[in-house]
Amino acid sequence: MKAIRAEGLSKIFDPQIRAVSELTLEVERGETFCFFGPNGAGKTTTLRLLNGIQWCELVACGKKE
Numbered sequence: 001m002k003a004i005r006a007e008g009l010s011k012i013f014d015p016q017i018r019a020v021s022e023l024t025l026e027v028e029r030g031e032t033f034c035f036f037g038p039n040g041a042g043k044t045t046t047l048r049l050l051n052g053i054q055w056c057e058l059v060a061c062g063k064k065e
Contacts, residue, residue, distance in 0.1 A: 003029040004050060011045050011054070019045040 004027040011020040020042040027033050035043040048054035 001029045003027050003031070006050060009046070009049060011042070011049060020049065 004025060006023055006025045009020055009023040009025070010018070012018050023046060035046065037043055045054065
């Protein structure tokens with residue numbers, strides 16, 4: 001069973017700043033994972049989006065209709 005699932009997750013602060021770009025991620029229950037990357041790569045923004053601390057637009061969250 002998936003504990004975390006994100007598909008097409010994106011966060012754009014303005015047209016010039018794309019913090020997260022179409023991230024697809026699946027983490028199974030009981031699995032350990034971590035993010036590695038340089039400063040400004042979008043690690044903290046991704047965790048905030050996954051935890052509902054920060055919001056993205058529905059289109060940017062992969063919920064296009």
